[in-house]
Amino acid sequence: MLSRRIFSAIGSFSSSILSTRTVLLNGVISRAELCLSCHLLDAEKEKKARPPLTDREFEGKPGYLVVKAPLEKCIEYLKSESYKAVYGDDPVWKNYRRNVVGTYAIRLRTTCIRKGIISTGSACPICRDDYLKFDYRHTELLKQFAAPETLQAMNPKITGLCEKQYKNLQIELMKAKDRGTLEKYYVPRVYNMKYYKGAAKQQSLLLQQEQAELDKNTSDVYVQSKT
Numbered sequence: 001m002l003s004r005r006i007f008s009a010i011g012s013f014s015s016s017i018l019s020t021r022t023v024l025l026n027g028v029i030s031r032a033e034l035c036l037s038c039h040l041l042d043a044e045k046e047k048k049a050r051p052p053l054t055d056r057e058f059e060g061k062p063g064y065l066v067v068k069a070p071l072e073k074c075i076e077y078l079k080s081e082s083y084k085a086v087y088g089d090d091p092v093w094k095n096y097r098r099n100v101v102g103t104y105a106i107r108l109r110t111t112c113i114r115k116g117i118i119s120t121g122s123a124c125p126i127c128r129d130d131y132l133k134f135d136y137r138h139t140e141l142l143k144q145f146a147a148p149e150t151l152q153a154m155n156p157k158i159t160g161l162c163e164k165q166y167k168n169l170q171i172e173l174m175k176a177k178d179r180g181t182l183e184k185y186y187v188p189r190v191y192n193m194k195y196y197k198g199a200a201k202q203q204s205l206l207l208q209q210e211q212a213e214l215d216k217n218t219s220d221v222y223v224q225s226k227t
């Protein structure tokens, strides 16, 4: 007990003189000192933290403050020349590559944006661009991420979306189906009834006959060429 008191006395004395980190190293700290040290450490962290990047040059990069454009501008953007210069005629996710080993990531990201700032290395194709946003009225973008016949959302491991955007996509697709902005269609299929059950036997016999005739003709040609 005595030794502990001595140590605490030394600790309190040193804390008043030395910095907060040395207080933590001493091993014997009072609650008041700990709170003060934590507060000081937080202040240090705040000093070190950089302000968010706002220039368009840093768009999509970590630390960039995301401000999504209004819907009207987003729709205009897909028809503009600047969009064609970046993406061409391909869908938005075509040339996207996430920073993982292997072809596809095993797990999806929860989000790319935290507190309005991009927090990941290679943000997903929707989070990284200010002018891309899922909305049931924005049908051209939804079509890029959905199957044309069934209007089901594509696998996010292929498109590279994060969990948040994938959920958002599913909700907006449901809305689009419900409100009639997108319609699903079925490709008409023409079936050849020759290949069904009893018809298949007849078909095979016909094929055999054709093959036999072909063999005859080729043998005749071979004989003619020899003579």
Ligand SMILES: [Zn+2]
Residues within 6 Å of the ligand: 111, 112, 113, 123, 124, 125, 126, 127, 128, 161, 162, 165
């Ligand atoms: Zn994302």
